[in-house]
Amino acid sequence: MKYLSTRDRALRVSSAEAVKLGLSRDGGLLTPETIPQIDGEFLRSLTGVSYQERAAKVMALYLTDYSEEELRTFASNAYGPDKFDTPAVAPLRKVDETTHCLELWHGPTSAFKDMALQMLPQLLSAALGKTGEDKTVCILVATSGDTGKAAMEGFADVPQTKIMVFYPKDGVSKVQETQMVTQEGANVGVCAVVGNFDDAQAGVKRIFSDPKLRETLAERGYLLSSANSINWGRILPQVVYYISAYCDLLRDGEIAMGSRVNFCVPTGNFGDILAAYYAGRMGLPVGKLICASNKNDVLTEFLRTGVYNKNRLFHNTMSPSMDILVSSNLERLLFDLSGENDAEVRGYMEALNTSGKYEVSETVKGALQEAFWGGFCDEAGTTAAIARYYKEHGYLIDTHTAVAAGVLEQYRAETGDTAPTVFVSTASPYKFCDHVLQAIGETPKGDGVELLEQLNAVSGVAIPKRLAALKGKTRRFDLTAEKADMDNVVLDFLK
Numbered sequence: 001m002k003y004l005s006t007r008d009r010a011l012r013v014s015s016a017e018a019v020k021l022g023l024s025r026d027g028g029l030l031t032p033e034t035i036p037q038i039d040g041e042f043l044r045s046l047t048g049v050s051y052q053e054r055a056a057k058v059m060a061l062y063l064t065d066y067s068e069e070e071l072r073t074f075a076s077n078a079y080g081p082d083k084f085d086t087p088a089v090a091p092l093r094k095v096d097e098t099t100h101c102l103e104l105w106h107g108p109t110s111a112f113k114d115m116a117l118q119m120l121p122q123l124l125s126a127a128l129g130k131t132g133e134d135k136t137v138c139i140l141v142a143t144s145g146d147t148g149k150a151a152m153e154g155f156a157d158v159p160q161t162k163i164m165v166f167y168p169k170d171g172v173s174k175v176q177e178t179q180m181v182t183q184e185g186a187n188v189g190v191c192a193v194v195g196n197f198d199d200a201q202a203g204v205k206r207i208f209s210d211p212k213l214r215e216t217l218a219e220r221g222y223l224l225s226s227a228n229s230i231n232w233g234r235i236l237p238q239v240v241y242y243i244s245a246y247c248d249l250l251r252d253g254e255i256a257m258g259s260r261v262n263f264c265v266p267t268g269n270f271g272d273i274l275a276a277y278y279a280g281r282m283g284l285p286v287g288k289l290i291c292a293s294n295k296n297d298v299l300t301e302f303l304r305t306g307v308y309n310k311n312r313l314f315h316n317t318m319s320p321s322m323d324i325l326v327s328s329n330l331e332r333l334l335f336d337l338s339g340e341n342d343a344e345v346r347g348y349m350e351a352l353n354t355s356g357k358y359e360v361s362e363t364v365k366g367a368l369q370e371a372f373w374g375g376f377c378d379e380a381g382t383t384a385a386i387a388r389y390y391k392e393h394g395y396l397i398d399t400h401t402a403v404a405a406g407v408l409e410q411y412r413a414e415t416g417d418t419a420p421t422v423f424v425s426t427a428s429p430y431k432f433c434d435h436v437l438q439a440i441g442e443t444p445k446g447d448g449v450e451l452l453e454q455l456n457a458v459s460g461v462a463i464p465k466r467l468a469a470l471k472g473k474t475r476r477f478d479l480t481a482e483k484a485d486m487d488n489v490v491l492d493f494l495k
């Protein structure tokens with residue numbers, strides 16, 4: 001199967017190249033030329049097998065340059081017991097008769113990014129061999145908090161790779177920052193950027209599209225690539241867990257084959273919910289996709305009006321991994337909804353570039369509203385959802401998950417839809433102890449990792465082992481740069 005640029009269908013690359021490059025040369029996103037179809041029989045065949053096996057089977061449909069055997073090995077490396085603290089990998093927790101929570105934070109960094117970033121380095125490493133690449137790949141990452149750590153954890157000491165992470169200086173939680181600046185590995189680098197996530201992301205995109213810089217780096221033996229969700233190798237491992245969740249519901253007798261299930265996803269860069277959309281396009285019986293935003297409600301407005309407008313105030317919230325105004329992966333959705341009309345997508349993206357906004361056609365808007373429902377949850381609503389889940393269900397959820405829980409409630413109140421719904425839990429509550437403690441009526445005593453034990457004492461929920469181990473770790477990185485200086489940071493890192 002080939003992968004096409006969303007901005008130029010004539011630009012086609014193999015699956016291994018798509019993973020290696022991360023982004024198409026013309027700035028478009030590499031997207032599969034066709035969407036493989038699955039049926040009831042396929043789903044039934046997955047209900048009795050492990051998560052690892054499900055991952056290999058689903059990914060093989062798209063990654064035709066890789067053998068299923070290879071993918072099976074990658075999946076067992078990625079999701080094994082030394083990495084994930086539950087054999088289910090991505091377990092479903094039943095909240096009530098029609099509500100289930102898909103916990104995606106049982107991996108090494110306690111955020112859902114591990115689901116893809118334990119897999120991507122292996123796909124990429126193999127892609128270098130498959131495409132005969134002799135350069136060292138340098139992964140550049142802009143992170144709103146969780147991607148950076150998960151990417152470093154995945155790429156640390158992987159041969160023929162280096163990784164440089166940029167995070168917004170005051171835009172991540174204390175635990176997130178500690179996780180990043182204590183990262184081990186000889187091939188990793190971390191830098192704080194003065195600005196917000198969009199500044200960091202724009203800086204990385206600028207570096208990618210600077211031909212002169214790329215040439216300099218090529219002379220030094222380096223090739224740039226991306227571990228952000230613009231890389232197809234990030235999206236695909238995420239398609240797996242939606243299919244897996246459906247199989248679990250079938251296995252446990254919660255639904256009958258063919259029943260439609262809604263998914264409610266806390267959204268930032270639109271990668272996670274896009275994966276759910278692809279699962280639906282493959283034939284998984286998906287009802288509504290509920291797109292949950294925090295106070296940065298650009299997507300809610302877009303889904304309701306068809307106008308995407310990033311010209312607005314940026315809010316730093318207690319769910320920092322969703323503090324994003326430019327959701328890159330929407331581009332793949334627009335490509336699909338417009339009938340793969342590359343000229344139309346190019347027009348939207350040019351408008352976004354020049355005026356910070358675009359309005360989609362009536363056709364695209366109709367298709368958008370057919371598949372998605374958008375809502376947002378402000379800070380008070382987020383706190384209230386954490387408190388309510390803790391009190392009513394004895395379930396401790398993090399600030400991002402709480403946004404989804406809050407928006408799901410709005411959706412049900414507004415539409416009366418009673419279909420079974422899975423909402424996605426994207427981080428362990430221990431990554432955001434201060435806000436979680438406050439939400440359940442406690443006064444945080446201290447800061448950052450000091451709060452892990454307090455939350456544990458109050459809630460009785462076990463602290464993820466690797467977060468507990470942060471306490472004794474030494475800081476390895478202390479670099480801060482202005483956004484205009486990010487290219488120099490990269491040149492310095494790749495001397």
Ligand SMILES: *Cc1c(COP(=O)(O)O)cnc(C)c1O
Nearest residue numbers: 146268269270271272321426427
């Ligand atoms: C990255 C992240 C999100 C947003 O996911 P997208 O794929 O960017 O939409 C939500 N919650 C947490 C905890 C995250 O780390």
